[in-house]
Amino acid sequence: LQLITSSVEKKMWKLTELKEFCIRYQYIQPVDADGQLLALLNLFHCLGFYVYFNLSECKEQWICTDATFLYKEMSKVLSVQYSPENESLAPELRIFKEKGVIPEAVSEVLFQRLGIDADIPTRWLLEALVHVGIAAKVVKETKMHFFIPTVLPERN
Numbered sequence: 001l002q003l004i005t006s007s008v009e010k011k012m013w014k015l016t017e018l019k020e021f022c023i024r025y026q027y028i029q030p031v032d033a034d035g036q037l038l039a040l041l042n043l044f045h046c047l048g049f050y051v052y053f054n055l056s057e058c059k060e061q062w063i064c065t066d067a068t069f070l071y072k073e074m075s076k077v078l079s080v081q082y083s084p085e086n087e088s089l090a091p092e093l094r095i096f097k098e099k100g101v102i103p104e105a106v107s108e109v110l111f112q113r114l115g116i117d118a119d120i121p122t123r124w125l126l127e128a129l130v131h132v133g134i135a136a137k138v139v140k141e142t143k144m145h146f147f148i149p150t151v152l153p154e155r156n
Helices: 002-006 015-024 033-047 067-082 091-099 104-114 122-131
Strands: 012-014 062-064 101-103 136-140 143-147
Touching (some): 015 033, 062 067, 067 104, 067 122, 091 101, 101 104, 104 122, 104 143, 122 143
Antiparallel strands (some): 012 062
């Protein structure tokens, strides 16, 4: 399965899509397909091939079948700390760089400006950053924000 999925362009799969794919190509049997798929996903995640988090906060579960691809995209968020400070910086990027906060309402625009691959669902990526301890959720005036302290500039 890992060899097959690594050879296709698609890197982000909905859990339901990957299950159908695995049944079609007989990597798992239709009987207890969910249990078999979860066992495979947990194994491939532990081996570092796939990235699979059971993020209950998301409507749909996603799997990244190329861990390097996902880590590269996550690093784009963290690299904001190294972007030059100037007036031409987009407002969303400037606020993120200064405060380390991504308001959920502007997260899609911000991720587009950062060049994050459009196939990665914005909310899933934010929740994954929380899951791995890079970000923290903050509710401010009933709106969800994500705080990523590593992008904050150093203070002397």
